Amino acid sequence: MSLQLDFPAVLERWPSFLAGAVLTLELAAFATVLGALLGTLAAVGRGTHNALIAGACKAYVETIRNTPLLVQIFLVYFGLASLGLKFSAFAVAVAALTINVGAYTAEIMRAGFEAIPRGQIEAAEGLALSRLQIYWHIILLPAVEKVYPALTSQFVLLMLASSVCSQISAEELTAVANYIQSDTYRAFETYIIVAVLYVILSLVMRAGFWGLGLVLFPRRRRLGTPL
């Protein structure tokens, strides 16, 4: 039994791989930005005194965290279709990934909010800042700073998990791989290349988050404290 690998046969399809990788990155970028917003709002919502809002946010978070991503994607995909709404596979994928990562972001941000000492908020209240101003100026950035590693790992995981969007024929990296291997009959080589590409995408995202951290947390940059 000998293993024969023929990479050139697969690598000549590099434009397709590249297009798939770019689309995966785009999916991840949209879902990260939108999911961060949604998750932060849900985390704030869970902390409000309004039982209805807090309950709704909790229900959202728990539902998403206890169902598989693929099922969530199908629900959005077929749900929109049965309402007679037509969206591109890309739009559906972004929506489903946003809803998914939003729930995990909400949990992480909640931990971040809870890590802000009560005294910080009292000091801000004592300076007559409003509730909203306190969230914006006093709580948000230090909370993000406290959970930044967990948060960014979650977004990288999201990028990797986006491979299941191949199931609704969004043309991302895994979907591209699926038809390249059925074209070339070189499945092993194809998925080795795809795996390498995912590693590269992860590194690109981590580098991006590291750079973003420098911008978001100037104090760390000034004092040289690592995240």
Place this chain on the structure above:
Amino acid sequence: MQQNSSSEPIVSLRNVQKSFGPLRVLDGVSFAVERGEVLALIGRSGSGKSTALRCIDRFEKVDGGEIVVCGHRVDRPDVDLRALRQDVGIVFQSYNLFPHLTIEQNITLAPCAVKGMATAQARDLARKVLAQVGLEEKLHAYPEQLSGGQQQRAAIARSLAMQPKVMLFDEVTSALDPELTAEVLKVIEQLAADGMTMVMVTHEMGFAKGIADRIVFMHRGKVHETGPASILTSPTTPELTQFVGTGNLKS
């Protein structure tokens, strides 16, 4: 509802009641602070000093009684909290500077966000209040780069930047060693000399004696003895006698 006729006290508490669950912490507390006056709240641990102070800025809601601060009826549920807190500055034992902001940003935040002050003007103000506490050179430092005493002085400057009509201090030197305590007390002394109205909870009896126009000695949730600073040297109640006698009175 702002009444600032000079005869009105800046702060007045009348028969204030406050319980935490079954624990009655304030049991009919009354005192008043006139404009320019320095009032020192003293008493044993757990006697309700911090609670009384926090009620003035409505960090605690009272169960009964009346609190009027700069014309605001603090005991009423409809009190305009943000207007109240623009008139009242509060400084805590634990400084509570915002760690992610420079000292300048700590100071300019509230004037800009609450009063809508222009950035350039707020920066000038930051320089001015930092000079008042002797920290001009720390304008661009982050809180963690400062000593405890410097952080506390920066916190006082941050409060001053809102130009409050009365300042509340809750054991602002308790976390500091004697040398740093001295530098913070010097700042407070200067504020008093400049005519700032102040209510301070303190364990520094020597300081209270030197600076306070009036002493309120709290015991078991009540104002047990009150009078000019001289009551510290000639107390009339056995409780205050014992309190000042147990080594609390050091200069």
